[in-house]
Amino acid sequence: MCGIVGYIGEKDSKEILLKGLERLEYRGYDSAGIAVRNGDGITVFKEKGRIADLRGAVDGDVKGNTGIGHTRWATHGKPSRVNAHPHQNTSDRFTLVHNGVIENYHHLQRDYLAGVEMESDTDTEIIVQLIGRFVEEGLSTQEAFSKALKLMKGSYAIALLDAEEAQTIFVAKNKSPLLVGLGEDFNVVASDAMAMLQVTDQFVELMDKEIVIVRKDSVEILTLEGETVERAPFTAEIDMSDIDKGTYPHYMLKEIDEQPAVMRKIIQAYQGEDEKLTIKPEILDALQIADRLYIIAAGTSYHAGLIGKEYLEKMAGIPVEVHVASEFGYNMPLLSERPMFIFISQSGETADSRQVLVRIKELGFPSLTITNVAGSTLSREANHTLLLHAGPEIAVASTKAYTAQLAVLAILAAVTAEARGRDLGFDLIQEMGIVANAIQSQVDMKEEIEKLASDFLSTTRNCFFIGRLMDYFVGLEGALKLKEISYIQAEGFAGGELKHGTIALIEEGTPVIALATQESVNLNIRGNVKEVAARGANPMIISMEGQSEDGDSHVLPTVHELLTPLVSVIPLQLISYYAALHRDCDVDKPRNLAKSVTVE
Numbered sequence: 001m002c003g004i005v006g007y008i009g010e011k012d013s014k015e016i017l018l019k020g021l022e023r024l025e026y027r028g029y030d031s032a033g034i035a036v037r038n039g040d041g042i043t044v045f046k047e048k049g050r051i052a053d054l055r056g057a058v059d060g061d062v063k064g065n066t067g068i069g070h071t072r073w074a075t076h077g078k079p080s081r082v083n084a085h086p087h088q089n090t091s092d093r094f095t096l097v098h099n100g101v102i103e104n105y106h107h108l109q110r111d112y113l114a115g116v117e118m119e120s121d122t123d124t125e126i127i128v129q130l131i132g133r134f135v136e137e138g139l140s141t142q143e144a145f146s147k148a149l150k151l152m153k154g155s156y157a158i159a160l161l162d163a164e165e166a167q168t169i170f171v172a173k174n175k176s177p178l179l180v181g182l183g184e185d186f187n188v189v190a191s192d193a194m195a196m197l198q199v200t201d202q203f204v205e206l207m208d209k210e211i212v213i214v215r216k217d218s219v220e221i222l223t224l225e226g227e228t229v230e231r232a233p234f235t236a237e238i239d240m241s242d243i244d245k246g247t248y249p250h251y252m253l254k255e256i257d258e259q260p261a262v263m264r265k266i267i268q269a270y271q272g273e274d275e276k277l278t279i280k281p282e283i284l285d286a287l288q289i290a291d292r293l294y295i296i297a298a299g300t301s302y303h304a305g306l307i308g309k310e311y312l313e314k315m316a317g318i319p320v321e322v323h324v325a326s327e328f329g330y331n332m333p334l335l336s337e338r339p340m341f342i343f344i345s346q347s348g349e350t351a352d353s354r355q356v357l358v359r360i361k362e363l364g365f366p367s368l369t370i371t372n373v374a375g376s377t378l379s380r381e382a383n384h385t386l387l388l389h390a391g392p393e394i395a396v397a398s399t400k401a402y403t404a405q406l407a408v409l410a411i412l413a414a415v416t417a418e419a420r421g422r423d424l425g426f427d428l429i430q431e432m433g434i435v436a437n438a439i440q441s442q443v444d445m446k447e448e449i450e451k452l453a454s455d456f457l458s459t460t461r462n463c464f465f466i467g468r469l470m471d472y473f474v475g476l477e478g479a480l481k482l483k484e485i486s487y488i489q490a491e492g493f494a495g496g497e498l499k500h501g502t503i504a505l506i507e508e509g510t511p512v513i514a515l516a517t518q519e520s521v522n523l524n525i526r527g528n529v530k531e532v533a534a535r536g537a538n539p540m541i542i543s544m545e546g547q548s549e550d551g552d553s554h555v556l557p558t559v560h561e562l563l564t565p566l567v568s569v570i571p572l573q574l575i576s577y578y579a580a581l582h583r584d585c586d587v588d589k590p591r592n593l594a595k596s597v598t599v600e
């Protein structure tokens with residue numbers, strides 16, 4: 001949440017910063033700003049709205065070869081020009097951008113900034129005012145920055161400019177991600193390597209509670225106590241074509257279309273030399289020791305976790321609990337004797353999941369992160385990582401990461417089953433190949449699926465999803481997808497549950513999307529559809545070959561019963577996409593949301 005960029009070098013920084021912010025817009029997009037430094041001092045441009053709005057506000061004549069920028073997802077203070085970053089202290093000497101939340105900002109204001117008039121409602125302004133105050137009291141900028149960091153509680157990634165120290169960007173982080181990118185005669189700062197791939201693919205990872213002094217020809221990493229830290233750079237292995245929309249109107253559609261290729265890539269990535277699926281032995285050992293697995297995740301990743309539980313219990317025979325991350329940390333259930341924790345997170349940065357990881361590490365329990373982002377916080381901090389290999393996912397609505405999570409969970413469960421001597425009774429590689437083809441068949445049916453979306457959803461204000469067994473979990477995901485991008489109020493229910501209260505909401509024409517891919521409960525879900533239809537609902541049944549009936553709205557090709565979620569979710573993703581499109585919603589950047597939720 002919130003994206004930060006910085007540049008120090010010989011070129012005018014404005015365009016590099018703006019392009020970088022455009023790449024980070026997925027992290028927040030309610031306001032944005034840049035500050036550039038030149039011989040005349042520091043000039044700040046900021047605007048409410050998107051980076052495109054900021055571009056309109058930037059004066060092309062003002063040049064500066066040092067600069068910082070920010071795209072915001074509001075936490076403290078509503079989205080507005082005045083609350084947009086960068087923020088400056090009262091004398092305008094210091095200019096700062098910040099991603100994160102300073103939990104004790106009220107106390108810091110009360111204890112150190114009495115009499116200082118704040119311009120904004122943000123916690124961020126407190127940081128820059130604090131640094132200004134400490135410098136007035138006689139500290140150097142670095143000392144003042146370090147003192148402020150030591151006092152601050154919460155999460156932050158910060159880039160700071162000092163009008164009197166032209167050759168430096170001061171940088172620090174705690175819990176929020178931040179990288180320094182290396183170039184010849186320039187260096188850059190970014191929340192995500194993607195932002196600065198335009199100028200470099202060499203990056204240095206920053207660790208919590210370090211101060212980094214970035215100059216155009218050097219990067220000095222220090223602990224808060226002033227000790228030098230050496231750290232080798234890494235090459236960001238992201239292909240520019242992965243982060244471009246190409247000819248697609250939206251990233252979401254591109255990412256939906258990429259899913260067959262992602263399935264094949266995952267199979268390849270997890271195949272050993274003998275072509276059998278393989279998982280690192282140390283991960284398998286950890287799973288073998290565990291008497292219960294605890295899956296921790298949020299949003300779409302939580303929905304993937306619900307299906308992961310089915311895989312791990314049914315294939316590998318290990319009991320699993322699935323928990324919403326934001327609750328678990330504050331209401332931990334009684335744990336088993338030898339628990340192991342699995343964190344599922346596309347971004348690997350979700351603060352709700354990280355707070356659980358921090359707690360369970362303190363308790364000494366082993367952990368595995370399943371993520372799309374190598375080197376992300378959850379990956380670095382867990383004992384083990386399994387990568388999704390889905391390529392960057394940029395649309396806020398998660399699609400290919402969800403199916404990749406299911407695929408990796410299925411592989412983990414299958415390989416664990418084998419290690420435990422359990423016979424699966426099917427060849428997962430072969431079945432995944434069938435799934436990839438089935439997904440392809442669905443993404444090739446866009447016109448039919450678009451028609452379903454416009455027939456059922458063009459004017460509705462609400463919609464229900466029902467399903468049983470794994471269809472129920474896919475329905476939850478379908479509902480989340482629909483509501484987050486089309487703003488139609490949508491809820492997923494277990495097929496038998498609607499009649500226990502929510503059926504009161506069914507009116508003439510209310511759309512009810514029913515999934516019917518689970519053979520053992522096919523008749524039951526069809527019974528549930530009849531219950532809502534009898535009360536005026538407009539049912540759309542999505543079934544699977546072999547279980548379909550005349551009148552079903554859409555029939556999926558058959559895949560292995562355990563793998564049906566990988567296919568049944570595709571029409572739901574496309575229905576959401578087209579519903580949002582027909583309602584003129586901003587598909588890739590829905591209101592109030594951001595791609596990676598780095599605040600609790």
Ligand code: AGP
Binds near residue numbers: 299347349396399
């Ligand atoms: C999904 O479409 C959402 N954008 C959201 O629910 C997301 O899955 C959730 O915030 C968790 O993110 P993560 O996978 O990066 O941890």
